[in-house]
């Protein structure tokens with residue numbers, strides 16, 4: 001077995017790529033009812049960083065991501081991309097959802113070309129650029145297939161290629177592998193790391209999968225239970241700023257297990273579970 005050499009994540013620069021400053025969101029429901037989804041969420045991320053938002057169900061992870069995407073507006077605080085306030089959706093932010101969002105009536109090639117077509121790219125540029133990203137996600141043989149002819153993992157690869165082909169400054173992913181079986185999910189995580197490395201894309205991703213978060217993240221923003229705020233910022237220090245494209249590379253580090261246990265404990269506490277007697281003594 002040949003181990004791929006790990007690569008190094010970007011060094012921080014003065015102005016953050018993305019900044020959330022005291023962001024809150026209250027949803028107004030009927031009959032004067034309100035839900036405070038998140039409260040005073042603050043964090044920053046740098047360019048070419050993979051930042052993962054992790055936390056228990058309902059803590060507001062998707063709400064944070066949707067606000068960065070400009071699909072929801074904040075009730076308090078502000079969100080800045082490269083220093084500019086986010087006031088709605090924009091081409092510089094591309095979103096990949098958990099559900100498959102490809103157009104069933106278009107081939108893989110046409111799906112990947114679709115956004116570029118809307119942005120006015122010429123036919124040749126579209127064709128070549130789409131082919132490049134289709135190759136990057138390993139679907140060249142399926143360029144002329146329709147989404148219904150693909151497996152779940154392949155459909156999600158189309159969504160990633162389509163989003164990246166628009167050259168977003170920030171890739172937003174909401175549980176992108178949540179609907180996949182364990183093995184496909186694992187392959188997709190590794191594929192994502194290779195793609196992010198070769199495209200130097202900045203990624204903000206939501207997951208509730210601890211293993212996935214530790215494998216992918218340069219930094220984890222762990223959110224407290226509802227209404228969520230950032231409880232702990234976790235840098236997997238044992239990675240020493242390196243990126244890995246094979247999951248088993250992490251298992252070589254004794255610190256990996258320690259970090260997984262720490263995050264599991266946070267998840268139990270914030271998820272409302274009582275700590276087991278063993279954990280109480282830990």
Ligand SMILES: Nc1ncnc2c1ncn2[C@@H]1O[C@H](COP(=O)(O)OP(=O)(O)OP(=O)(O)O)[C@@H](O)[C@H]1O
Nearest residue numbers: 027035037056057058059060061062063064208226
């Ligand atoms: N459009 C909406 N209208 C009203 N309430 C909402 C809306 N979107 C989210 N909420 C509420 O905000 C809170 C946070 O929801 P959100 O989906 O952001 O959490 P999450 O951490 O992503 O959850 P999960 O991990 O289960 O997907 C929940 O109480 C939810 O009911």
